[in-house]
Amino acid sequence: MNDLYFKPLKSEKLQSGGYYGQFLIDKLKLGQGITIGNQLRRVLLGEIGGTAISAVRIVGIRHEFATIPGVREDILEILLNLKGIVIKSDTTEIKFGRLKVQGPLVLTADLIDLPSGIQIVNPNHYIATISTSINLELEFKIEHGIGYKLASQLFNDENKNFLQIDSIFMPVQKVNFKIENLYDADNSISERLILEIWTNGSIEPIEALKKACQITINCFNSLLKTQNTKETTKKTSSNRKLTIEPYTNIAIEELQLSVRSYNCLKKAKINTVGDLLQYSPDQLQELKNFGRKSADEVFSTLKNKLNIILKKDATNN
Structure with a gap:
């Protein structure tokens, strides 16, 4: 091709x-x-990845259900309008933009004072209308991210004075x-x-x-770059030996088995976990009075308590 x-x-x-x-x-x-x-x-x-406004701090405002005297839009409408501002950035670091104006005025995105490396793609985007001579001061948190973040996912103690905005980074x-x-x-x-x-x-x-x-x-x-299967198998085998070795001297009393299973093991002179690991599942079931139910109990106890699984190829030494 x-x-x-x-x-x-x-x-x-x-x-x-x-x-x-x-x-x-x-x-x-x-x-x-x-x-x-x-x-x-x-x-x-x-x-x-992309960049978007993720939060805004409005001086004098503590929650998104408030209103600003002299501003036609309420806070929820302003947050929704800010969500539509498209930002181009040369960095993935968190940056802050600021806006400080006095009305009456039509507030658009081009009035935001931005740090170097940050540019607004749609500068004529409408934010709000100020109908009186009030002073309005806002601070914007600008973040880089991937996908979409809901406002509820962005709250933290460091930004408690900021109102969170649903951010579209795509x-x-x-x-x-x-x-x-x-x-x-x-x-x-x-x-x-x-x-x-x-x-x-x-x-x-x-x-x-x-x-x-x-x-x-x-x-x-x-x-x-993933290692081949042979190398992975060798490492797994090696790790299993390292994992099992510290448990070999544990007395079988520590396993808290039923009386029947415990007595059968003791009669077979199996006193430690190390002794137990010398037996395969089939060999255990050949012990006198040691049936399938007792074998299943031993297998599950070893797995749940010590993360050890008896292998079928285990042999007596």
Whole structure:
């Protein structure tokens, strides 16, 4: 197969401030289109990180059910409007933005004073209307994350003065793909994948696509670094010996077995856990008066109390 690559078919900035991109991958083997398309769609929608306002502190306000005299919107409406601000950031660190104004004024996102490396994609986004000459002061907590966080998941003692906001970190809003079959001169079939990506404007579709590919590569590379089965088996066996060894000198009285099971073991001169481990399950059941019920009791006790499982290949020394 030839090397695969994305061929951009269309790229445009939408009126909402977001981006749309269309890409093509061709010369795929039959069945590869659905595999690649599904994987990229899942990663684009669920694993690409973004930045959003996660909390706001409004001077003089202690809870989200309050109102501000002279402001048309109540606090819940303001929080909902803040949720729609799209932020582009060069860092994953927590940052803080501030806004201090005097009315009357129409409050929009471009009035927020932001630290370096932070940019608002939709500066004309409406926040609230101040109808009187009051002073209004707000502080915004800006975080990087993945997916969606409910406000109830973000409360902590350090930010008790902040009102929490449902945060949408996902920069990719929608992903579609379709697969088309191609027939060559020999009538053999190959596929091509057409991928469409819509973002909120904080990232371009081609950049999001590259990140999705890198996340997928990193995931499979970690699988390739997994040790082979033989090495894992050796380590497991070694760990089991280390785990069992400290218990070998424990007297069987410590297992608190029933009288019948205890007496049978004692008659067979099995006085410690170490002695018991010399017997396989079949050999234990061959002891005089030691039936299946007693054997099951011993097995479960060893497993539950000491995390030891008798192996069938155990032999007498």
